[in-house]
Amino acid sequence: MTDTSAATPLSRKDFVSDQDVRWCPGCGDYSILAQTQKTMPDLGVPKEKFVFVAGIGCSSRFPYYMNAFGFHTIHGRAPAIATGVKIANPDLSVWVITGDGDALSIGGNHLIHVLRRNVDINIVMFNNQIYGLTKGQYSPTSEFGKKTKSSPFGSLDRPFNPPSVALGAQSTFVARTIDSHTHHLQEMLKRVHEHKGTSFLEVYQNCNIFNDGAFAHLKDREVKDDNVLELKHGEPMIFGKEKNKGIRLNGFNPEMVKIGTGISADDLLVHDENNRNLAGLLANFTEDDSLPTPLGVIYSEDQPRYEELMIEQIEEAKKKLGEGDLQKLLAGTDTWEVA
Amino acid sequence: MAEKNVEKIESVVIRFAGDSGDGMQLMGDRFTSTSALVGNDLGTFPDFPAEIRAPAGSLAGVSAFQLQFSSKDIFTPGDQLDALVAMNPAALKMHIKDLKTGGILIVNKSNFTAKNLKMAGWESNPLEDDSLMDYMLYDIEISRLLANATEDMDITSKTVERSKNFFGLGLLYWMYGRPIEPTIEWLKKKFKKRPELIEANTRALKTGYNFGDITESFATQYEVGPAPFESGTYRNIVGNHAAGLGLLAAAQSSGLPLFFGGYPITPASDILHQLSHYRNYGVKTFQAEDEIAGVGSAIGASFTGNLSVTASSGPGICLKGEAIGLAVISELPLVVLNIQRAGPSTGMPTKTEQADFFLSMYGRNGESPVPILTPATPGDCFFIAYEACRIALKYMTPVFVLSDAFLANGSEPWIIPQLSDLQKIEVSFAEKEDGPYLPYERDEKSLARQWAVPGTAGLEHRIGGLEREHISGNVSYDPDNHDLMVKLRAQKVAGMIREIPPTEIYGDSTGELLIIGWGSTFGAIRTAVMSLRDDGKSVSQAHLKWLNPLPADLGEILLRFQTVLIPEVNSGQLIKLIRSEFLIDAIGLNIVRGEPYRKSQIIEKVEEIL
Numbered sequence: 001m002t003d004t005s006a007a008t009p010l011s012r013k014d015f016v017s018d019q020d021v022r023w024c025p026g027c028g029d030y031s032i033l034a035q036t037q038k039t040m041p042d043l044g045v046p047k048e049k050f051v052f053v054a055g056i057g058c059s060s061r062f063p064y065y066m067n068a069f070g071f072h073t074i075h076g077r078a079p080a081i082a083t084g085v086k087i088a089n090p091d092l093s094v095w096v097i098t099g100d101g102d103a104l105s106i107g108g109n110h111l112i113h114v115l116r117r118n119v120d121i122n123i124v125m126f127n128n129q130i131y132g133l134t135k136g137q138y139s140p141t142s143e144f145g146k147k148t149k150s151s152p153f154g155s156l157d158r159p160f161n162p163p164s165v166a167l168g169a170q171s172t173f174v175a176r177t178i179d180s181h182t183h184h185l186q187e188m189l190k191r192v193h194e195h196k197g198t199s200f201l202e203v204y205q206n207c208n209i210f211n212d213g214a215f216a217h218l219k220d221r222e223v224k225d226d227n228v229l230e231l232k233h234g235e236p237m238i239f240g241k242e243k244n245k246g247i248r249l250n251g252f253n254p255e256m257v258k259i260g261t262g263i264s265a266d267d268l269l270v271h272d273e274n275n276r277n278l279a280g281l282l283a284n285f286t287e288d289d290s291l292p293t294p295l296g297v298i299y300s301e302d303q304p305r306y307e308e309l310m311i312e313q314i315e316e317a318k319k320k321l322g323e324g325d326l327q328k329l330l331a332g333t334d335t336w337e338v339a
Numbered sequence: 340m341a342e343k344n345v346e347k348i349e350s351v352v353i354r355f356a357g358d359s360g361d362g363m364q365l366m367g368d369r370f371t372s373t374s375a376l377v378g379n380d381l382g383t384f385p386d387f388p389a390e391i392r393a394p395a396g397s398l399a400g401v402s403a404f405q406l407q408f409s410s411k412d413i414f415t416p417g418d419q420l421d422a423l424v425a426m427n428p429a430a431l432k433m434h435i436k437d438l439k440t441g442g443i444l445i446v447n448k449s450n451f452t453a454k455n456l457k458m459a460g461w462e463s464n465p466l467e468d469d470s471l472m473d474y475m476l477y478d479i480e481i482s483r484l485l486a487n488a489t490e491d492m493d494i495t496s497k498t499v500e501r502s503k504n505f506f507g508l509g510l511l512y513w514m515y516g517r518p519i520e521p522t523i524e525w526l527k528k529k530f531k532k533r534p535e536l537i538e539a540n541t542r543a544l545k546t547g548y549n550f551g552d553i554t555e556s557f558a559t560q561y562e563v564g565p566a567p568f569e570s571g572t573y574r575n576i577v578g579n580h581a582a583g584l585g586l587l588a589a590a591q592s593s594g595l596p597l598f599f600g601g602y603p604i605t606p607a608s609d610i611l612h613q614l615s616h617y618r619n620y621g622v623k624t625f626q627a628e629d630e631i632a633g634v635g636s637a638i639g640a641s642f643t644g645n646l647s648v649t650a651s652s653g654p655g656i657c658l659k660g661e662a663i664g665l666a667v668i669s670e671l672p673l674v675v676l677n678i679q680r681a682g683p684s685t686g687m688p689t690k691t692e693q694a695d696f697f698l699s700m701y702g703r704n705g706e707s708p709v710p711i712l713t714p715a716t717p718g719d720c721f722f723i724a725y726e727a728c729r730i731a732l733k734y735m736t737p738v739f740v741l742s743d744a745f746l747a748n749g750s751e752p753w754i755i756p757q758l759s760d761l762q763k764i765e766v767s768f769a770e771k772e773d774g775p776y777l778p779y780e781r782d783e784k785s786l787a788r789q790w791a792v793p794g795t796a797g798l799e800h801r802i803g804g805l806e807r808e809h810i811s812g813n814v815s816y817d818p819d820n821h822d823l824m825v826k827l828r829a830q831k832v833a834g835m836i837r838e839i840p841p842t843e844i845y846g847d848s849t850g851e852l853l854i855i856g857w858g859s860t861f862g863a864i865r866t867a868v869m870s871l872r873d874d875g876k877s878v879s880q881a882h883l884k885w886l887n888p889l890p891a892d893l894g895e896i897l898l899r900f901q902t903v904l905i906p907e908v909n910s911g912q913l914i915k916l917i918r919s920e921f922l923i924d925a926i927g928l929n930i931v932r933g934e935p936y937r938k939s940q941i942i943e944k945v946e947e948i949l
Binding site: 017019046047048049051053054056063064067068069070071072073074077079080081082083084085086087088089091092109110112113310313314316317318320321322323324326327329330331332334335336337338339 | 372375376378565568569570571572573574575576584587588591596598600617618619620621623625627628629631632635636637638639640641642643644645647661662664665669755756757758792793794795796797798799800801802803804805813814
């Protein structure tokens with residue numbers, strides 16, 4: 001798909017559509033849109049080969065604002081529609097823009113199945129842990145007990161852990177970033193593009209109207225470094241404002257340790273993007289208050305792509321059976337003549 | 340050898356019935372194929388249970404195959420049976436009511452054990468009392484005869500037992516004077532790798548044939564000569580298979596890749612199975628995680644420039660409804676095959692019905708018009724599937740095809756069409772011109788918008804499920820624009836009336852009664868009308884292949900008849916549309932038993948009216 005023959009280099013403004021952006025002022029979606037528009041020109045893909053497919057929700061208006069081929073479809077079904085796009089033309093760079101409700105609630109079934117098939121599409125899931133477009137009901141990633149418009153006494157739902165869902169669905173690429181970390185977000189968008197197979201990128205996104213501050217502990221300058229673990233392949237897991245905290249394995253369980261108190265970087269877990277067991281551990285970090293939230297590529301593996309396998313089957317069948325002769329096929333095997 | 344009579348007859352209706360493991364469908368299939376080779380006209384009706392394997396010997400596990408073969412032109416698998424083969428007491432219990440008085444009844448006596456009789460609910464053995472005295476009963480110990488006939492062979496008793504359907508087949512071949520060689524050839528091909536099965540089944544076939552020949556109790560052979568077919572090359576074709584071929588033909592004619600997204604459901608799955616074999620034709624079949632993803636993937640492929648199809652049955656079509664609405668508003672070509680079955684809900688999955696017309700017509704939110712086509716016979720499924728593709732591509736619209744379980748599984752002799760005779764499907768994609776691309780600019784005549792596929796430089800655009808602004812395709816909430824778009828979408832479908840050929844009327848073009856039908860009722864209505872006309876009744880038939888829009892000449896035709904009768908295998912759906920569109924007091928015939936109509940039911944209704 002990478003095509004470096006594009007005549008003139010693309011820039012951010014090539015990807016800005018003529019439509020007014022209509023998200024609420026201050027919404028985290030603006031940053032994601034901007035970083036996407038900034039990143040696309042650097043991917044080496046001709047503009048006409050980008051396709052953005054979305055379902056329903058605030059996030060899913062995204063295709064209207066990208067000057068690319070776009071399809072704003074129906075609630076939860078974007079992965080299915082994008083699968084059809086990619087199978088029909090594997091040469092396209094296909095992106096699914098979705099939210100926590102669209103991807104994990106109404107579209108949960110499509111999400112898990114596209115992940116296991118490993119169709120080469122890029123899924124960017126904006127997770128704001130709330131329903132924004134319908135004005136403030138709890139979502140499948142909202143915390144237990146959350147009081148919202150539809151749960152005045154507190155939500156009774158246990159939330160999904162999105163990377164765990166993705167890993168459980170045999171995803172070959174799982175990553176997480178956050179709307180306000182612009183450079184990290186851009187880097188993750190590049191990684192998502194580079195991965196061959198279905199990529200799942202969770203983007204923590206602030207809904208400043210219905211769930212403001214949901215990720216404040218990961219964003220506020222004062223505290224974020226103590227709460228975020230930025231994953232780097234092959235490097236020990238060190239974090240903290242003073243770079244003095246690390247993650248060590250104690251039996252089966254990860255624990256936070258302070259470097260210096262008889263513990264050195266050599267004692268820490270080293271990140272390995274290709275280790276599925278480690279990915280499982282990292283995915284669970286968000287369920288343990290004593291551990292930081294991992295950002296970055298949690299897991300990546302190379303597996304055959306669905307659409308490529310299909311083309312191989314077609315080529316193989318043509319080789320073995322010859323190009324089909326439809327007139328012959330119409331006749332079948334048992335015919336008779338009437339004079 | 341006893342001297343046998345040979346009696347010439349015009350048509351025969353036979354039914355094979357037995358346990359679902361007894362190979363009744365196979366038996367029917369072979370008898371059909373052989374009868375086609377001797378030149379009979381044919382109609383078939385496989386009728387199998389929904390359960391994969393209900394307990395052996397139970398009523399729920401009975402599987403049957405009916406066929407009519409004839410030396411004249413026929414249109415149905417027939418009504419009452421001339422001959423019934425019942426392999427066990429349950430099959431006898433289920434099907435004996437359809438056998439004509441004096442009809443031939445062949446049963447496998449070996450299976451009439453106390454246990455099997457009890458399972459089937461016979462209080463006493465019907466072979467031993469007088470309950471079958473109205474029929475010509477041949478109770479044959481097939482299992483014992485076959486055991487004897489294969490004594491010299493090194494095969495298991497299980498294999499012998501499993502070949503008993505071929506005994507029955509052989510006996511019927513003798514009875515109706517058909518050759519056994521084509522079946523032996525077929526066995527050789529089918530079981531190339533298992534010579535013991537070729538041997539066992541061939542022996543069973545011959546044993547059955549010879550049994551008829553040498554047994555005194557079979558005094559008569561029947562001869563059904565070839566039917567007067569139009570000259571040409573023929574094959575036997577099943578409805579679903581014909582539909583699959585029609586889709587492939589449309590793909591080739593249009594030059595587009597065929598994409599099929601679907602989810603297995605009875606009785607539509609065969610289309611997915613069949614197309615999945617056509618990889619060497621470049622066909623992309625996608626078995627999705629559910630019905631919604633089936634149609635969703637098809638819509639995605641359509642956006643990307645493929646000829647896209649999904650197929651399902653009632654429950655699946657319900658699930659696809661929202662996505663079909665998306666195809667309506669985003670004006671993308673899509674063919675939706677609904678192989679109707681008895682509902683509501685899961686209903687009776689293997690039984691036929693025509694109750695999804697309103698679902699197709701009105702079963703989506705908002706004003707969401709789609710064209711609806713419907714095949715009349717199994718072979719017609721080919722042409723209707725082809726036409727549906729042509730319309731979808733020409734008008735940039737989803738198109739419904741309403742088939743049903745009866746058409747899907749039924750078969751008929753089919754004159755093999757020449758691809759070159761089919762109306763060529765022309766497709767043109769949008770190309771880059773000066774100025775911005777306007778996705779909702781329309782062709783003046785067809786009102787179709789242009790198809791601009793991803794990958795075409797300069798045509799980047801956005802579509803979706805929100806209301807579009809006329810011409811620009813931008814999202815619009817403007818009331819006037821919505822009103823205009825609702826009307827344009829309706830006008831586009833209404834304008835397809837120009838595609839509908841003049842309605843053919845069978846019988847007089849004016850008269851006392853016109854019977855209007857659609858879909859699989861064609862054969863029963865035609866047969867009834869022929870018979871009524873032979874009796875001097877003023878009855879004609881018009882069979883619709885387009886249900887939306889209705890043919891332009893229909894209103895005027897209706898006025899030429901005193902009365903209009905509309906038989907449907909539903910509680911009255913087309914009739915409501917006809918009554919409201921044309922303000923006529925049409926009469927309905929609405930028997931909803933999960934079965935196709937019989938000629939007699941239609942004649943009875945006509946006699947009530949006239």
